[in-house]
Amino acid sequence: MSTTQIKFYQVGSFAVGNRLLREDERSVQSDPERTNALTSGHRACQGCGEALGARYALDAAMRATKDQLIAVNATGCLEVFSTPYPESSWRVAWLHSLFGNAPAVATGVAAALKAKGNHTTRVVAQGGDGATVDIGFGALSGMFERNDDVLYICYDNEAYMNTGVQRSGATPPAARTATTQAVGSKPGNVFGQGKYLPKIAMAHDIPYVATATIADLRDLEAKVERAMTMHGSRYLHVLVPCPLGWGSASCDTIKIARLATQSGLFPVFEAINGEVVASSKIRKKVSVEEYLKLQTRYSHLFSPQRNDDVIDHLQRIADKNIERYELMED
Amino acid sequence: MLRQVEGSKAVADAVAACSPEVICAYPISPQTHIVEGLSALVKDGSLKNCEFINVESEFAAMSVAIGASATGARTYTATASQGLLYMVEAVYNASGLGLPIVMTVANRAIGGPINIWNDHSDSMSQRDCGWLQLYAENNQEAVDLHIQAFRIAEEMSIPVMVCMDGFILTHAYEQVDIPTREEVEAFLPPFTPRQHLDPADPVSIGAMVGPESFTEVKYLAHQRMIDSLRKVQEVADDFERHFGRKTGGQLRSYRTEGADTIVLALGSIIGTLKDVVDELQLDGHSIGLVGLTSFRPFPFHALAEALKGAKRVVILEKAFSTGTGGIVTSDVVRAIEGMGIKDFTVIAGLGGRPITIASLREYLTNAMQENVERLTFLDLETETIEKELSKERALR
Numbered sequence: 250m251s252t253t254q255i256k257f258y259q260v261g262s263f264a265v266g267n268r269l270l271r272e273d274e275r276s277v278q279s280d281p282e283r284t285n286a287l288t289s290g291h292r293a294c295q296g297c298g299e300a301l302g303a304r305y306a307l308d309a310a311m312r313a314t315k316d317q318l319i320a321v322n323a324t325g326c327l328e329v330f331s332t333p334y335p336e337s338s339w340r341v342a343w344l345h346s347l348f349g350n351a352p353a354v355a356t357g358v359a360a361a362l363k364a365k366g367n368h369t370t371r372v373v374a375q376g377g378d379g380a381t382v383d384i385g386f387g388a389l390s391g392m393f394e395r396n397d398d399v400l401y402i403c404y405d406n407e408a409y410m411n412t413g414v415q416r417s418g419a420t421p422p423a424a425r426t427a428t429t430q431a432v433g434s435k436p437g438n439v440f441g442q443g444k445y446l447p448k449i450a451m452a453h454d455i456p457y458v459a460t461a462t463i464a465d466l467r468d469l470e471a472k473v474e475r476a477m478t479m480h481g482s483r484y485l486h487v488l489v490p491c492p493l494g495w496g497s498a499s500c501d502t503i504k505i506a507r508l509a510t511q512s513g514l515f516p517v518f519e520a521i522n523g524e525v526v527a528s529s530k531i532r533k534k535v536s537v538e539e540y541l542k543l544q545t546r547y548s549h550l551f552s553p554q555r556n557d558d559v560i561d562h563l564q565r566i567a568d569k570n571i572e573r574y575e576l577m578e579d
Numbered sequence: 580m581l582r583q584v585e586g587s588k589a590v591a592d593a594v595a596a597c598s599p600e601v602i603c604a605y606p607i608s609p610q611t612h613i614v615e616g617l618s619a620l621v622k623d624g625s626l627k628n629c630e631f632i633n634v635e636s637e638f639a640a641m642s643v644a645i646g647a648s649a650t651g652a653r654t655y656t657a658t659a660s661q662g663l664l665y666m667v668e669a670v671y672n673a674s675g676l677g678l679p680i681v682m683t684v685a686n687r688a689i690g691g692p693i694n695i696w697n698d699h700s701d702s703m704s705q706r707d708c709g710w711l712q713l714y715a716e717n718n719q720e721a722v723d724l725h726i727q728a729f730r731i732a733e734e735m736s737i738p739v740m741v742c743m744d745g746f747i748l749t750h751a752y753e754q755v756d757i758p759t760r761e762e763v764e765a766f767l768p769p770f771t772p773r774q775h776l777d778p779a780d781p782v783s784i785g786a787m788v789g790p791e792s793f794t795e796v797k798y799l800a801h802q803r804m805i806d807s808l809r810k811v812q813e814v815a816d817d818f819e820r821h822f823g824r825k826t827g828g829q830l831r832s833y834r835t836e837g838a839d840t841i842v843l844a845l846g847s848i849i850g851t852l853k854d855v856v857d858e859l860q861l862d863g864h865s866i867g868l869v870g871l872t873s874f875r876p877f878p879f880h881a882l883a884e885a886l887k888g889a890k891r892v893v894i895l896e897k898a899f900s901t902g903t904g905g906i907v908t909s910d911v912v913r914a915i916e917g918m919g920i921k922d923f924t925v926i927a928g929l930g931g932r933p934i935t936i937a938s939l940r941e942y943l944t945n946a947m948q949e950n951v952e953r954l955t956f957l958d959l960e961t962e963t964i965e966k967e968l969s970k971e972r973a974l975r
Contacts, residue, residue, distance in 0.1 A: 391636070
């Protein structure tokens with residue numbers, strides 16, 4: 250299920266004509282008065298999924314809080330490309346401390362606001378997958394366990410892109426990174442147990458956990474806005490393709506994000522208090538191959554010869570997601 | 580009002596009297612009683628408008644403190660030993676961002692081998708982290724230093740560590756006067772941050788600084804640390820006007836007039852050394868004592884002044900740089916450069932080994948004759964060492 254109540258007027262397309270909607274139903278980005286929380290002039294690569302996701306997410310959070318927002322940022326691409334001193338692209342109160350401590354810093358911000366009796370200003374923390382699932386994982390789990398009043402957004406591009414595309418705990422199996430190269434008898438990343446943070450977040454029974462991608466930006470906006478209606482720890486995991494790290498064309502960023510959801514590799518769902526309550530249905534199912542083929546990080550699966558074993562393995566992962574998160578309409 | 584109270588409890592009450600708005604802590608011996616005390620004060624409502632956050636690590640403790648302080652809240656935490664090391668990345672970040680956090684370090688040794696007892700190797704390892712470091716001689720001074728620390732930190736926009744000897748002070752019951760909240764309020768104005776996170780006036784804090792500006796940013800921090808030396812003294816003087824007690828400041832001399840030998844030390848051992856100096860003077864020896872309260876910033880001029888006329892200085896340290904020697908010593912040597920004063924270093928009390936008056940008397944009696952090595956480890960079991968060394972050398 251899409252989390253928005255908006256109907257699609259142009260059948261077969263994901264575009265929605267804002268002009269046909271009531272003003273309060275229009276997207277945040279359609280509003281000329283929007284914040285532009287991450288404004289132009291930053292140094293992200295062309296086609297950066299993270300820059301797009303962060304702008305949509307924070308603009309939505311700004312609208313939801315009537316501009317009463319403080320953002321905390323982990324070290325990573327987003328921090329580096331947005332704030333080369335003395336410049337800053339942030340048009341929100343923004344704090345960067347370290348790589349592994351964004352959740353705890355956000356806890357501190359929220360605690361200070363509470364102690365001062367400020368009940369209107371809200372707190373968002375954001376980081377990449379390395380900051381979230383690896384180095385900052387302890388701090389994030391602590392924040393969840395205490396149910397601190399923070400929305401944490403992970404922009405997942407599935408590796409350490411800022412340092413040059415090394416493997417993270419969120420790197421998918423078989424993907425080539427700088428530290429899981431496409432060499433040897435088992436090229437690319439290992440097939441491990443995985444570290445799927447949305448489920449780990451749900452295991453903390455926090456009020457809200459959701460996933461989203463930049464292929465459905467209205468859904469992303471709606472989830473941020475919904476999260477901001479709640480208090481306590483909330484977690485949003487956003488898939489943001491990285492042309493540099495994934496070896497994809499800059500113009501394919503959104504397409505790849507869409508293929509990730511339509512293949513079932515990246516399930517889009519919402520969970521309240523630890524239970525899945527809704528998932529975005531696959532509109533037109535595609536094979537994982539269609540997704541993999543657009544990215545050179547998987548090119549070793551197709552040349553010099555096709556590796557059916559690994560491709561089938563990845564397809565099974567996608568099929569399992571489809572079943573587990575009920576991604577197909579009955 | 581004087582109370583017979585445990586050092587940790589006294590510090591907890593003193594910190595509470597400073598009305599912190601956010602306290603975050605992770606338990607570690609011997610810091611535990613301080614944060615236990617504060618958690619109770621928040622829980623029972625006697626410390627109002629304060630959030631007490633039980634975090635999952637010291638790294639998180641300092642990180643929560645960073646977020647809270649950057650939002651304009653008066654912020655406090657406490658740690659020791661391994662805990663201080665575990666938060667180091669955030670410790671440097673707090674000073675780099677100029678956040679006036681106050682932290683107690685209940686001084687304890689660093690492992691391995693693991694050891695929970697007192698020495699100064701934890702805070703000394705953070706010599707260069709950009710925080711002020713004030714060392715308490717006794718529990719009264721520990722109480723007073725915390726109240727002074729908030730004012731120094733907030734007026735200078737630099738974080739401050741108040742170092743008090745683990746167990747020796749934290750777990751000792753002494754008579755202590757703990758100022759009331761009203762008395763503290765007259766001395767310590769509300770915290771007005773230089774810059775903070777505010778949606779009405781959004782700023783970006785923590786931008787990436789490149790080679791073109793990094794040196795200047797670091798130089799400004801250096802200069803601010805040097806400037807804080809005057810502030811440390813100013814605040815101690817004002818504290819004396821308010822509370823009638825001479826505590827804190829840069830350093831204090833004890834019976835140094837005309838002394839040929841001056842012992843220099845930090846922390847609770849100063850009390851023992853005063854007794855030793857008294858005894859040795861009674862025996863006709865020319866010896867005095869300087870207690871260093873402010874290790875960072877280091878009071879080069881005040882120390883040179885305090886040591887003027889002495890023939891030798893003996894630096895007693897509860898930590899050392901492996902393979903090199905005294906840590907405080909290297910700063911003292913710079914302070915007395917060209918004054919013709921000889922320096923001797925004695926490393927004592929490592930991992931909680933008691934420093935006895937008898938050992939100190941014996942060592943100092945020899946030191947006054949310059950009949951000691953430049954670097955001595957007090958009460959070292961030489962027989963054990965020789966046995967081990969010969970075994971090791973045989974293997975090479």
